[in-house]
Amino acid sequence: MEYTKEVDSNPESVDDGNGTLSAMHRADNALLRNLGYKSEFKREFSLLETISFSLSIMAVSCGTTTGYSYPLLSGGHFAMVWGWFIPCIFVTCVAASMAELASSMPTSAGLYYFSAKMASQKRSALASWITGWSNITGQVTLICSINYSCAELITTGIAMATDGAVVLGSGATFGILFAIHLTQAILCSAGTRVLARSMVLVLIVIMTTTISAIISLLVCSRGMVSPKDAFTKFENNTGWSNNVWAFILAFTTPMWCLTGYDSAAHIAEETSNAARAAPIAIMVGVLGTEILGWLMFIAFSFATYSVPDVLQSKLALPVGDVFLHVLGKRGALALWWSIAVLQYLTGCSQTVDASRVVFAFSRDDALPGSRWWKRVNRYTQTPVNAVWFVILLSAICGLLSFSVAAFNSLASAAVIGLYVSYVTPIYFRITSGRDKLKPGPFHLGRWSRPVGAIAVAWVAFMVVMLLFPYSQTVGPQTTNYAVVIILAVFIFAAASWIFSARRWFTGPIPNIACDAESSSSDGKPE
Template identity: 65%
Template sequence: MSDPEKIDGKATSVSVSDALPVERRSREGSLVSVRHADDALLAELGYKSEFRREFSLLETIAFAFSIMGVVASVSSTYSFPLVSGGHVGMVFGWLIPCLFVMTVAASMAELASSMPTSAGLYYFSAKLAPPKYAALASWITGWANITGQVTLVCSIDFTCAQMITTALNVGSDGNVVLGNGPTYGILLAILFTHGFLCSAATGILARINLFYVVVTKPHAMTLVGTTIAAIISLLVASGDQRVSTKTAFTDFENNSGWSNNGWAFLLAFTAPMWTLTGYDSAAHIAEETAGAARAAPIAILVSAFGTASLGWLLFIAASFASASVPDLLTTDLPLPMGQLFLTVLGKHGMLAIWSFIIVVQYVTGAAQVVDASRVVFAFARDNALPGSRWWKRINGYTQTPVNGVWLVVVLAGICGVLGFSEAALTSLAGSAVIGLYTSYVTPIFLRITSGRDKLVPGPFSLGKWYMPIGIVAVSWVSFITVLLLFPPEAHPAADEMNYAVVIVMAVFLFASISWIFSARKWFTGPITTVEKNVQEKESSIGIDS
């Protein structure tokens, strides 16, 4: 298969084998640009290139990193370890899950390197599953991922709204206290602005995320400025109120209402699991990335490890600065981290650093809307969504899936109704983690079972370690999925219930019924959008058929 390309004004034809990474590329023939190599590989995977490849390696890392927004995410989820373990929950309730998450990220990075397409996870599942079950595997993975993507958008923007109400409360000395209704209104306003921002052209989105890196990561890709400022301010300004090292690392407090301390501690895992979601975004923008087979796995690993490391340091600092866990839990502010900053830094210091955290969370939400819209586009491109013909349209001016962006915004706004319950963040965070990690682990499970001999590695490969790493990843996700369905407290009332089970089961039932009565008759998994020649079955590009 060849594709004509003009180089220096002359037409030339480059075979796909010439366009592949070094491990798979024939050394004969002329070399072409990185972008053409990406498009040729994408064609071998079955898709026509429809985006402009304007994300560089740095911008791809920035994009994946910005979705996790470490300082804002820690500030949003600080209540989970406070309730479930106190100081031990902050320090070890973060560290332990992060170690297991890295096995998931490493397995995903290998798959993204082999098959760099916006279809991402559900494409991986289809190609690694037994042919008889390829369509079903793709269907399950796709719907799980979309569930997680949309609820993650909602949960990020919901906590951004809570951050704004917290700032208003502190700035007015407690005179402005906004309830659930106004908070929901702020959420809708944030979603609306994100809809417009994320409908922009790919080049603009890439530059926005690069700006995010420059502002929050002054030392290139190693330190996040706002996070470092938060860590230093908590450690230095807490002064005599700072607890001892022994207390910071070993003091355990169970404020969850669950009688079993071990179970209570496990519920602290919600914080890192919610934060460490979205690194799959590097795979979802693969069709907009130059050198995607190399950039995508690097972005996944660097963003996941960087977020895990910086988040742990921030929680350690918060543990030292938390002189009284009960006082933080009884605050009138929507987010206990706001109270911690207020106690340690005072009103003006708190508002100064809090304003940066709000900006970080806002950009995090914007990046997640982009990611979710690409998943919607890719799934609709394979005709798997109701109204697919609308959601797979690429705007002729911006060259982005504008319809998909607004679908995500509307669905996230509907999910935001959960903000009227006491356990809103628990429900949204649980739904996001369960949906996303189910979609993460399905192709990983298939990789270590039916797909053991199907994957042809890309530039990044786990080699012989794919099996033990994959087993750990699958086992961990199976455990955490069950854990996150439980309510944060024993014997919850209706408004304290964890509604993650409602969201997840509603989507599961819809997808299952659709499959049984309709989709199994026409959905065949990822479709081909380019013409392929008869020899393509013999090529070893990403997957051996």
């Protein structure tokens, strides 16, 4: 990995009190114009806030807690430790390849823009179309899976606090999920400055909660599980007879946790020195989450006193019993509610990310109703309509909460949608676009093609794995509905392309020719 200096990280400000842009912002906007877009947002995100934004979506203590059941079933202690570690190696390759693209082309259009520029001229529009729809599918289902797991944290916390006297069913869970969506839509409609400054607070909460969880679980579980068992004891409770396949299913949790780091690219037009900040945020976010996540699962492994006993838990999230057993009721609830609050904030960050994707794709007229979703609110200077649109779509996906397989389905759909959109531009980067990329401050040099090839192969394997049911015994309540979600979107996107879009969609549409003083409401503050 190499860095080259492109923009002075501390340029002399030329602010005259009348809103004149700094030298850095002028350079950012000039680069954006070279990519074909005019600046429509305030650049309020600093490097630290961009890193915080990336980390907040992956919120490691939340993802490992709500995803604990996957490795628990897939191999027990062994799957907790190594089922996290192994995928991290390959996800790092995906992140590095994405960071290289984001550094070269820092625009909110992000992944589908990268695909359009890296693909051949003949395939450019189709590559952009596939990437855009895949990314939006992943973005929306990721909001829903995050918020659904937040609702489960709340219902489980209530059951823990009342010693099982109050157990809320699927109807109550959906009601909580709906309330989470509604309040997040209101919060995420705020201005960029408010959103940016809140990211530092979220980072503090993430680090405090995660480190507290790791230390408390390790210290309070001393002597419960031997070091040998914590790292090597394998117990397959999936129902699949093949132990290797059962272990591979544990990869679902790290793949779900390690999503959303493309967010740094999607807020590039709101970031200072974006060509440098975006790739750094991607890499720091991914590596930080990988390290802390591994430590979390090592702590969970030592704290899992008995895999069979935890599997018999009546809580919506069995890990709640581990917290109670190891930390006691007061300690468990204190940590549990901290994680629940953090998961709510994670959902807010993901909603912001998804809304920027919808805004960018709509700016190129690629979505039904694009004229509405690409509007920028004149007061907040943010795409408020896009925020409410993604929340509406996520709430519809939330109807799956009436199935016990809801989280599995939503998590799988989110990972498939996002990672397909991640590797599509990477695939074109190492094939037809290997000589097209103009390196930004962050680039892989001669490692670009081998790292990209590993990333593409890994995602192809993961997509197949994530479409399988988690248990060999399949019924209406245990079916993996991810295939239904992905297939429905694919059919709609394919039909739209074949019967309509291929005649008018040409990929990213430059808007630098648009008159900023136009009376048109499309693409400007309303």
